[in-house]
Amino acid sequence: MRLAKFLAHAGVASRRAAEEIVRDGRVTVAREVVVDPARDVDGDEPVAVDGRTVRPPEERAxxxxxxxxxxxxxxxxxxxxxxxxxxxxxxxxxxxxxxxxxxxxxxxxxxxxxxxxxxxxxxxxFEVTKTYLAEVDNGPVREPALRALRAGVVLDDGRTAPAGVRQLRSGVLELTLREGRKRQVKRMCEHVGHPVRKLSRVAFGxxxxxxxxxxxxxxxxxxxxxxxxxxxxxxxxxxx
CATH class of the missing domain: 3.30.70.580 (Pseudouridine synthase I, catalytic domain, N-terminal subdomain)
Known part of the structure; x- marks a missing residue:
């Protein structure tokens, strides 16, 4: 792991601020001053900032x-x-x-x-995308409905953000969203006249x-x- 990332994950500072701390000569690795934020560290060498030891970041699951x-x-x-x-x-x-x-x-x-x-x-x-496969009724989905889904439709909690939508085969849609409202895919498809029969999420970011x-x-x-x-x-x- 790069030194700046190590410091950021350990809670010392943001990644950018950690890079500046390293460049300022405030960081030692194995008791030697390091000024390169891209220096690799493995967690076994002692790292210190301004003389204070930094504990390795916990490995999250x-x-x-x-x-x-x-x-x-x-x-x-x-x-x-x-x-x-x-x-x-x-x-x-x-x-x-x-x-x-x-x-x-x-x-x-x-x-x-x-x-x-x-x-x-x-x-x-943060707009992290989620991609779904939806099998819908009344297929195939015609172009006006596809365009409406892509542009955003007005639901009871407001207009949805533009989405990536394509019809893989008759009545089977792939939808990529950057928001995550409750039952959003089902409500969007029902709004354009194609209720969802079966729904699966196939990607997260x-x-x-x-x-x-x-x-x-x-x-x-x-x-x-x-x-x-x-x-x-x-x-x-x-x-x-």
Missing amino acids: VWAVHKPAGVVSTARDTHGRPTVVGMVRKAGTRLYPVGRLDADTTGLILLTDDGDLANQLTHPK PLRLGDLAEGAVRRLSPAEVQRLRDAAARPGREQD
Whole structure:
């Protein structure tokens, strides 16, 4: 990990401010002054700022879950229904869902113990995209309805933001949204006369569901977690 990132993740300062702290000669690695913010550190060498030791940042966990229908997107359920958190039994830490999917919606949901990352991935100002596949009634969806979905439709809680929409085959839509209102895809499709029969989320920012089987879980690699952080750090830009 680069030194500036190490300091930022350890809570010393923002990434940009950490770079300045390093350039000012205030940081030592293994008791030697380092002025290059891009210097790699592995966490084993002692790092200090102004003579005070910086503890290595805690490794946070992020899990990808392929949620089946009937599983609720909560840590626990008062009605005894299965939860997404219950699907990850060996995490070794307390996890929370990143956003929600309706009980009858399947697909990709993330679990993490990193509250800051969860907030960045779900807060509207960060505009992290979510991509869905929707099987709808009354297909095929004609061009006027597709244009309306792309431009934004007026729902009871206001006009939706422009969305990426394409028809993969008759009555099957791929929708990419930068906001996350309650039941948004279902309400948008119903508004243009095509109620949703089946809905699945296939991507969250740069992370795709891929071949993760329904009901399966996997822990994300550090590189994948960093891609999620990077996606939240550049709101308004296309994520790939």
